[in-house]
Amino acid sequence: MLFAAIATVGMTGVAHAADGVPGVDVSNWTGDIDWASVVAGGGKFAFVQATEGADYTNPRFSAQYDGAAAAGLIRGAYHFAQPHETDGATQADYFLQHGGNWVSDGRTLPGVVDMEDNPYKDTNGKNNCYDLSPEDMVTWLKDFTKKYYESTGRHAIIYTTTSWWQTCTGNSAKFKSNPLWLARWGSDPGELPKGWKKHTFWQSADKGPLVGGGNTFNGSESQLATLANPPASVTVSGQARNRKTYTVTINNTGPHPVKDIKLSGRAFGGQNVVRAPGCDVSGTAVRCTVAELPRGQKKTFTFTTKPRKSTGTVGMYVTVGSVKLTLKSR
Structure with missing residues:
Protein backbone atom coordinates (compact mmCIF):
# COMPACT_ATOMS: atom_id res chain seq x y z
CA MET A 1 0.00 0.00 0.00
CA ASN A 229 -2.50 38.47 -3.24
CA PRO A 230 -0.95 34.99 -3.00
CA PRO A 231 -1.71 32.27 -5.55
CA ALA A 232 -4.30 29.59 -4.98
CA SER A 233 -3.02 26.63 -2.99
CA VAL A 234 -4.32 23.07 -2.93
CA THR A 235 -3.09 19.79 -1.49
CA VAL A 236 -3.80 16.51 -3.26
CA SER A 237 -3.46 13.21 -1.41
CA GLY A 238 -4.37 9.64 -2.28
CA GLN A 239 -4.45 6.18 -0.77
CA ALA A 240 -4.84 2.61 -1.94
CA ARG A 241 -7.01 1.21 0.85
CA ASN A 242 -6.93 -2.29 -0.62
CA ARG A 243 -6.85 -3.96 -4.04
CA LYS A 244 -10.33 -2.68 -4.90
CA THR A 245 -10.70 0.70 -3.18
CA TYR A 246 -8.79 3.95 -3.77
CA THR A 247 -9.42 7.47 -2.42
CA VAL A 248 -8.19 10.86 -3.57
CA THR A 249 -8.69 14.03 -1.52
CA ILE A 250 -8.33 17.57 -2.87
CA ASN A 251 -7.95 20.13 -0.07
CA ASN A 252 -8.08 23.90 -0.65
CA THR A 253 -5.42 25.19 1.75
CA GLY A 254 -5.10 28.65 0.22
CA PRO A 255 -7.00 31.91 0.69
CA HIS A 256 -9.01 31.79 -2.55
CA PRO A 257 -11.83 29.58 -3.83
CA VAL A 258 -10.55 27.27 -6.58
CA LYS A 259 -12.72 26.62 -9.63
CA ASP A 260 -12.94 23.95 -12.32
CA ILE A 261 -10.60 21.36 -10.81
CA LYS A 262 -10.07 18.40 -13.12
CA LEU A 263 -9.15 14.91 -11.95
CA SER A 264 -8.29 12.06 -14.30
CA GLY A 265 -7.38 8.52 -13.33
CA ARG A 266 -6.48 5.21 -14.92
CA ALA A 267 -6.45 1.80 -13.31
CA PHE A 268 -3.54 -0.55 -14.05
CA GLY A 269 -2.62 -4.13 -13.27
CA GLY A 270 -5.49 -5.72 -15.18
CA GLN A 271 -8.51 -4.08 -13.58
CA ASN A 272 -11.41 -1.81 -14.51
CA VAL A 273 -13.03 1.01 -12.59
CA VAL A 274 -16.56 -0.11 -11.73
CA ARG A 275 -17.75 2.65 -9.41
CA ALA A 276 -16.81 6.32 -8.90
CA PRO A 277 -19.63 8.46 -7.43
CA GLY A 278 -19.78 11.92 -9.02
CA CYS A 279 -17.40 10.97 -11.86
CA ASP A 280 -17.52 9.57 -15.40
CA VAL A 281 -16.21 6.02 -15.79
CA SER A 282 -15.15 4.15 -18.94
CA GLY A 283 -13.25 0.88 -18.57
CA THR A 284 -9.94 1.65 -16.88
CA ALA A 285 -10.46 5.43 -16.99
CA VAL A 286 -12.22 7.85 -14.67
CA ARG A 287 -12.75 11.62 -14.96
CA CYS A 288 -14.04 13.96 -12.23
CA THR A 289 -14.67 17.70 -12.03
CA VAL A 290 -15.01 20.00 -9.01
CA ALA A 291 -16.86 23.12 -10.15
CA GLU A 292 -15.70 25.17 -7.14
CA LEU A 293 -13.89 24.32 -3.93
CA PRO A 294 -14.26 27.05 -1.27
CA ARG A 295 -11.37 28.10 0.93
CA GLY A 296 -10.77 25.64 3.74
CA GLN A 297 -12.91 22.93 2.13
CA LYS A 298 -11.95 19.55 0.73
CA LYS A 299 -13.43 16.99 -1.64
CA THR A 300 -12.79 13.24 -1.45
CA PHE A 301 -13.39 10.83 -4.34
CA THR A 302 -13.65 7.08 -3.86
CA PHE A 303 -12.95 4.69 -6.73
CA THR A 304 -13.88 0.99 -6.75
CA THR A 305 -12.15 -1.38 -9.15
CA LYS A 306 -12.55 -5.00 -10.23
CA PRO A 307 -9.21 -6.79 -10.53
CA ARG A 308 -8.99 -9.70 -12.95
CA LYS A 309 -6.47 -11.55 -10.77
CA SER A 310 -6.27 -12.10 -7.02
CA THR A 311 -2.49 -11.57 -6.88
CA GLY A 312 0.02 -9.14 -8.30
CA THR A 313 0.41 -5.40 -8.15
CA VAL A 314 -2.61 -3.27 -9.03
CA GLY A 315 -3.34 0.41 -8.65
CA MET A 316 -4.30 3.71 -10.19
CA TYR A 317 -2.52 6.61 -11.82
CA VAL A 318 -4.21 9.90 -10.82
CA THR A 319 -3.61 13.40 -12.16
CA VAL A 320 -4.97 16.62 -10.66
CA GLY A 321 -3.58 19.68 -12.42
CA SER A 322 0.21 19.37 -12.22
CA VAL A 323 0.04 16.80 -9.43
CA LYS A 324 0.53 13.14 -10.34
CA LEU A 325 -0.09 10.29 -7.88
CA THR A 326 0.61 6.58 -8.21
CA LEU A 327 -1.47 4.46 -5.84
CA LYS A 328 -0.45 0.81 -5.57
CA SER A 329 -1.65 -2.28 -3.74
CA ARG A 330 -0.65 -5.96 -3.76
Whole structure:
Protein backbone atom coordinates (compact mmCIF):
# COMPACT_ATOMS: atom_id res chain seq x y z
CA MET A 1 0.00 0.00 0.00
CA LEU A 2 1.33 3.42 -0.93
CA PHE A 3 0.28 6.84 0.34
CA ALA A 4 1.22 9.84 -1.74
CA ALA A 5 0.72 13.55 -1.14
CA ILE A 6 1.95 16.50 -3.16
CA ALA A 7 1.23 20.12 -2.28
CA THR A 8 1.46 23.35 -4.23
CA VAL A 9 1.61 26.20 -1.77
CA GLY A 10 1.57 29.99 -1.79
CA MET A 11 4.34 32.24 -0.55
CA THR A 12 4.98 32.27 3.19
CA GLY A 13 8.26 34.22 3.13
CA VAL A 14 10.16 36.67 0.99
CA ALA A 15 13.65 36.91 -0.45
CA HIS A 16 16.13 39.40 0.90
CA ALA A 17 16.66 42.68 -0.93
CA ALA A 18 19.50 45.03 -0.09
CA ASP A 19 17.40 48.16 0.20
CA GLY A 20 13.85 46.86 0.39
CA VAL A 21 10.59 48.52 -0.57
CA PRO A 22 9.71 51.62 1.51
CA GLY A 23 6.45 52.07 3.35
CA VAL A 24 4.85 53.67 6.40
CA ASP A 25 2.76 52.87 9.44
CA VAL A 26 0.21 55.31 10.84
CA SER A 27 -2.39 55.64 13.58
CA ASN A 28 -4.84 58.19 14.91
CA TRP A 29 -1.88 60.09 16.37
CA THR A 30 -0.51 60.65 12.86
CA GLY A 31 -3.52 62.80 11.98
CA ASP A 32 -4.65 63.63 8.47
CA ILE A 33 -2.27 62.32 5.81
CA ASP A 34 -1.34 63.60 2.37
CA TRP A 35 -1.12 60.19 0.73
CA ALA A 36 -0.13 61.68 -2.63
CA SER A 37 3.05 62.99 -1.04
CA VAL A 38 3.77 59.53 0.43
CA VAL A 39 3.54 58.06 -3.06
CA ALA A 40 5.62 60.88 -4.52
CA GLY A 41 8.26 60.18 -1.87
CA GLY A 42 8.53 56.54 -2.97
CA GLY A 43 6.18 54.87 -0.49
CA LYS A 44 4.63 51.62 -1.73
CA PHE A 45 2.69 50.32 1.26
CA ALA A 46 1.03 51.48 4.46
CA PHE A 47 -0.03 49.84 7.70
CA VAL A 48 -2.89 51.58 9.50
CA GLN A 49 -3.91 50.94 13.09
CA ALA A 50 -7.47 49.65 13.22
CA THR A 51 -7.99 48.51 16.81
CA GLU A 52 -6.58 48.11 20.29
CA GLY A 53 -7.66 45.57 22.88
CA ALA A 54 -11.34 44.72 22.50
CA ASP A 55 -12.92 48.17 22.80
CA TYR A 56 -10.90 50.76 20.85
CA THR A 57 -11.07 51.62 17.16
CA ASN A 58 -8.95 54.25 15.43
CA PRO A 59 -11.40 57.10 14.64
CA ARG A 60 -9.35 58.00 11.55
CA PHE A 61 -9.05 54.40 10.33
CA SER A 62 -11.42 54.60 7.37
CA ALA A 63 -9.98 57.87 6.12
CA GLN A 64 -6.40 56.65 6.46
CA TYR A 65 -6.98 53.12 5.16
CA ASP A 66 -9.14 54.11 2.21
CA GLY A 67 -6.91 57.11 1.50
CA ALA A 68 -3.87 54.86 1.20
CA ALA A 69 -5.70 52.58 -1.24
CA ALA A 70 -7.01 55.51 -3.29
CA ALA A 71 -3.44 56.76 -3.68
CA GLY A 72 -2.40 53.37 -5.08
CA LEU A 73 -0.62 51.98 -2.03
CA ILE A 74 -0.85 48.39 -0.90
CA ARG A 75 -2.29 48.65 2.61
CA GLY A 76 -2.81 46.55 5.72
CA ALA A 77 -4.40 46.98 9.13
CA TYR A 78 -2.85 46.35 12.53
CA HIS A 79 -4.15 45.55 16.01
CA PHE A 80 -2.39 46.81 19.15
CA ALA A 81 -2.62 43.86 21.52
CA GLN A 82 -3.71 44.17 25.14
CA PRO A 83 -3.25 40.53 26.16
CA HIS A 84 -4.14 41.07 29.81
CA GLU A 85 -7.68 42.25 28.97
CA THR A 86 -9.22 39.40 26.97
CA ASP A 87 -8.09 36.19 25.27
CA GLY A 88 -6.44 36.25 21.87
CA ALA A 89 -9.41 34.89 19.92
CA THR A 90 -11.66 37.64 21.30
CA GLN A 91 -9.26 40.38 20.23
CA ALA A 92 -8.73 38.77 16.82
CA ASP A 93 -12.49 38.72 16.30
CA TYR A 94 -12.74 42.38 17.32
CA PHE A 95 -9.94 43.23 14.89
CA LEU A 96 -11.63 41.30 12.07
CA GLN A 97 -14.92 43.11 12.64
CA HIS A 98 -13.36 46.58 12.74
CA GLY A 99 -11.10 46.80 9.70
CA GLY A 100 -8.64 43.92 10.09
CA ASN A 101 -10.28 41.44 7.74
CA TRP A 102 -8.20 40.40 4.73
CA VAL A 103 -9.90 40.66 1.34
CA SER A 104 -8.76 39.22 -1.97
CA ASP A 105 -8.52 42.49 -3.88
CA GLY A 106 -4.80 42.42 -4.66
CA ARG A 107 -4.20 45.54 -2.54
CA THR A 108 -4.63 44.24 1.02
CA LEU A 109 -1.88 42.78 3.20
CA PRO A 110 -2.58 40.23 5.93
CA GLY A 111 -3.52 41.80 9.26
CA VAL A 112 -0.91 42.53 11.92
CA VAL A 113 -0.89 41.82 15.64
CA ASP A 114 1.35 44.35 17.42
CA MET A 115 3.17 42.76 20.40
CA GLU A 116 5.40 45.12 22.35
CA ASP A 117 6.20 46.57 25.77
CA ASN A 118 3.16 47.57 27.81
CA PRO A 119 2.94 51.37 27.34
CA TYR A 120 0.35 51.77 30.11
CA LYS A 121 2.35 50.51 33.09
CA ASP A 122 1.60 53.63 35.09
CA THR A 123 -2.15 53.18 34.72
CA ASN A 124 -2.71 49.42 34.56
CA GLY A 125 0.07 48.42 36.95
CA LYS A 126 1.28 45.60 34.70
CA ASN A 127 4.86 44.89 33.68
CA ASN A 128 6.19 45.00 30.12
CA CYS A 129 4.71 41.54 29.48
CA TYR A 130 1.32 42.60 30.88
CA ASP A 131 1.98 40.26 33.84
CA LEU A 132 1.56 37.20 31.59
CA SER A 133 3.97 34.29 31.84
CA PRO A 134 5.77 33.26 28.62
CA GLU A 135 3.53 30.19 28.44
CA ASP A 136 0.37 32.29 28.76
CA MET A 137 1.64 34.82 26.22
CA VAL A 138 2.30 32.06 23.69
CA THR A 139 -1.20 30.70 24.31
CA TRP A 140 -2.66 34.17 23.77
CA LEU A 141 -0.80 34.55 20.48
CA LYS A 142 -1.79 31.07 19.34
CA ASP A 143 -5.44 31.90 19.97
CA PHE A 144 -5.16 35.20 18.07
CA THR A 145 -3.31 33.82 15.05
CA LYS A 146 -5.47 30.69 14.85
CA LYS A 147 -8.67 32.74 14.83
CA TYR A 148 -7.28 35.08 12.18
CA TYR A 149 -6.15 32.22 9.96
CA GLU A 150 -9.45 30.37 10.26
CA SER A 151 -11.33 33.52 9.30
CA THR A 152 -9.16 34.70 6.40
CA GLY A 153 -6.92 31.86 5.24
CA ARG A 154 -3.92 34.15 5.88
CA HIS A 155 -1.26 34.00 8.56
CA ALA A 156 -1.32 37.21 10.58
CA ILE A 157 1.87 39.27 10.55
CA ILE A 158 3.54 39.61 13.96
CA TYR A 159 5.08 42.99 14.85
CA THR A 160 7.53 42.82 17.72
CA THR A 161 11.04 43.54 18.98
CA THR A 162 13.59 40.83 19.58
CA SER A 163 14.03 41.80 23.24
CA TRP A 164 10.28 41.74 23.95
CA TRP A 165 9.90 38.39 22.19
CA GLN A 166 12.77 36.84 24.11
CA THR A 167 11.46 38.07 27.46
CA CYS A 168 7.70 37.75 27.08
CA THR A 169 7.37 34.57 24.97
CA GLY A 170 10.51 32.83 26.17
CA ASN A 171 11.85 33.31 22.62
CA SER A 172 9.20 30.98 21.24
CA ALA A 173 9.84 29.35 17.86
CA LYS A 174 6.20 28.36 17.33
CA PHE A 175 5.18 31.17 14.96
CA LYS A 176 7.51 30.68 12.00
CA SER A 177 4.50 30.53 9.62
CA ASN A 178 3.62 34.12 10.53
CA PRO A 179 5.54 36.82 8.65
CA LEU A 180 7.73 38.88 10.98
CA TRP A 181 7.55 42.67 11.12
CA LEU A 182 10.63 43.50 13.18
CA ALA A 183 10.88 46.75 15.11
CA ARG A 184 14.48 47.86 15.61
CA TRP A 185 15.38 51.49 15.20
CA GLY A 186 18.82 51.82 13.69
CA SER A 187 20.88 51.03 10.63
CA ASP A 188 20.37 47.25 10.54
CA PRO A 189 17.74 44.73 11.74
CA GLY A 190 20.14 42.97 14.09
CA GLU A 191 19.30 39.70 15.81
CA LEU A 192 15.97 38.12 14.94
CA PRO A 193 13.58 36.44 17.38
CA LYS A 194 13.82 32.65 17.49
CA GLY A 195 11.90 30.79 14.80
CA TRP A 196 12.45 33.32 12.01
CA LYS A 197 15.31 33.15 9.53
CA LYS A 198 14.36 36.46 7.92
CA HIS A 199 12.15 39.44 8.56
CA THR A 200 9.38 40.33 6.13
CA PHE A 201 9.06 43.97 7.24
CA TRP A 202 11.44 46.12 9.23
CA GLN A 203 10.53 49.26 11.13
CA SER A 204 13.85 51.08 11.32
CA ALA A 205 12.57 54.39 12.73
CA ASP A 206 9.60 55.60 14.76
CA LYS A 207 9.52 58.67 12.53
CA GLY A 208 10.38 57.97 8.92
CA PRO A 209 11.20 60.26 6.02
CA LEU A 210 7.62 60.11 4.69
CA VAL A 211 4.96 60.02 7.42
CA GLY A 212 4.52 57.97 10.58
CA GLY A 213 7.01 55.17 11.14
CA GLY A 214 9.76 54.34 8.64
CA ASN A 215 9.51 50.80 7.24
CA THR A 216 10.84 48.59 4.47
CA PHE A 217 9.58 45.36 2.94
CA ASN A 218 12.34 42.77 2.68
CA GLY A 219 11.93 41.93 -0.99
CA SER A 220 10.84 43.30 -4.35
CA GLU A 221 7.66 45.13 -5.33
CA SER A 222 6.42 42.00 -7.11
CA GLN A 223 6.95 39.95 -3.94
CA LEU A 224 5.07 42.58 -1.93
CA ALA A 225 2.19 42.25 -4.40
CA THR A 226 2.31 38.47 -4.00
CA LEU A 227 2.11 38.79 -0.22
CA ALA A 228 -1.03 40.87 -0.69
CA ASN A 229 -2.50 38.47 -3.24
CA PRO A 230 -0.95 34.99 -3.00
CA PRO A 231 -1.71 32.27 -5.55
CA ALA A 232 -4.30 29.59 -4.98
CA SER A 233 -3.02 26.63 -2.99
CA VAL A 234 -4.32 23.07 -2.93
CA THR A 235 -3.09 19.79 -1.49
CA VAL A 236 -3.80 16.51 -3.26
CA SER A 237 -3.46 13.21 -1.41
CA GLY A 238 -4.37 9.64 -2.28
CA GLN A 239 -4.45 6.18 -0.77
CA ALA A 240 -4.84 2.61 -1.94
CA ARG A 241 -7.01 1.21 0.85
CA ASN A 242 -6.93 -2.29 -0.62
CA ARG A 243 -6.85 -3.96 -4.04
CA LYS A 244 -10.33 -2.68 -4.90
CA THR A 245 -10.70 0.70 -3.18
CA TYR A 246 -8.79 3.95 -3.77
CA THR A 247 -9.42 7.47 -2.42
CA VAL A 248 -8.19 10.86 -3.57
CA THR A 249 -8.69 14.03 -1.52
CA ILE A 250 -8.33 17.57 -2.87
CA ASN A 251 -7.95 20.13 -0.07
CA ASN A 252 -8.08 23.90 -0.65
CA THR A 253 -5.42 25.19 1.75
CA GLY A 254 -5.10 28.65 0.22
CA PRO A 255 -7.00 31.91 0.69
CA HIS A 256 -9.01 31.79 -2.55
CA PRO A 257 -11.83 29.58 -3.83
CA VAL A 258 -10.55 27.27 -6.58
CA LYS A 259 -12.72 26.62 -9.63
CA ASP A 260 -12.94 23.95 -12.32
CA ILE A 261 -10.60 21.36 -10.81
CA LYS A 262 -10.07 18.40 -13.12
CA LEU A 263 -9.15 14.91 -11.95
CA SER A 264 -8.29 12.06 -14.30
CA GLY A 265 -7.38 8.52 -13.33
CA ARG A 266 -6.48 5.21 -14.92
CA ALA A 267 -6.45 1.80 -13.31
CA PHE A 268 -3.54 -0.55 -14.05
CA GLY A 269 -2.62 -4.13 -13.27
CA GLY A 270 -5.49 -5.72 -15.18
CA GLN A 271 -8.51 -4.08 -13.58
CA ASN A 272 -11.41 -1.81 -14.51
CA VAL A 273 -13.03 1.01 -12.59
CA VAL A 274 -16.56 -0.11 -11.73
CA ARG A 275 -17.75 2.65 -9.41
CA ALA A 276 -16.81 6.32 -8.90
CA PRO A 277 -19.63 8.46 -7.43
CA GLY A 278 -19.78 11.92 -9.02
CA CYS A 279 -17.40 10.97 -11.86
CA ASP A 280 -17.52 9.57 -15.40
CA VAL A 281 -16.21 6.02 -15.79
CA SER A 282 -15.15 4.15 -18.94
CA GLY A 283 -13.25 0.88 -18.57
CA THR A 284 -9.94 1.65 -16.88
CA ALA A 285 -10.46 5.43 -16.99
CA VAL A 286 -12.22 7.85 -14.67
CA ARG A 287 -12.75 11.62 -14.96
CA CYS A 288 -14.04 13.96 -12.23
CA THR A 289 -14.67 17.70 -12.03
CA VAL A 290 -15.01 20.00 -9.01
CA ALA A 291 -16.86 23.12 -10.15
CA GLU A 292 -15.70 25.17 -7.14
CA LEU A 293 -13.89 24.32 -3.93
CA PRO A 294 -14.26 27.05 -1.27
CA ARG A 295 -11.37 28.10 0.93
CA GLY A 296 -10.77 25.64 3.74
CA GLN A 297 -12.91 22.93 2.13
CA LYS A 298 -11.95 19.55 0.73
CA LYS A 299 -13.43 16.99 -1.64
CA THR A 300 -12.79 13.24 -1.45
CA PHE A 301 -13.39 10.83 -4.34
CA THR A 302 -13.65 7.08 -3.86
CA PHE A 303 -12.95 4.69 -6.73
CA THR A 304 -13.88 0.99 -6.75
CA THR A 305 -12.15 -1.38 -9.15
CA LYS A 306 -12.55 -5.00 -10.23
CA PRO A 307 -9.21 -6.79 -10.53
CA ARG A 308 -8.99 -9.70 -12.95
CA LYS A 309 -6.47 -11.55 -10.77
CA SER A 310 -6.27 -12.10 -7.02
CA THR A 311 -2.49 -11.57 -6.88
CA GLY A 312 0.02 -9.14 -8.30
CA THR A 313 0.41 -5.40 -8.15
CA VAL A 314 -2.61 -3.27 -9.03
CA GLY A 315 -3.34 0.41 -8.65
CA MET A 316 -4.30 3.71 -10.19
CA TYR A 317 -2.52 6.61 -11.82
CA VAL A 318 -4.21 9.90 -10.82
CA THR A 319 -3.61 13.40 -12.16
CA VAL A 320 -4.97 16.62 -10.66
CA GLY A 321 -3.58 19.68 -12.42
CA SER A 322 0.21 19.37 -12.22
CA VAL A 323 0.04 16.80 -9.43
CA LYS A 324 0.53 13.14 -10.34
CA LEU A 325 -0.09 10.29 -7.88
CA THR A 326 0.61 6.58 -8.21
CA LEU A 327 -1.47 4.46 -5.84
CA LYS A 328 -0.45 0.81 -5.57
CA SER A 329 -1.65 -2.28 -3.74
CA ARG A 330 -0.65 -5.96 -3.76
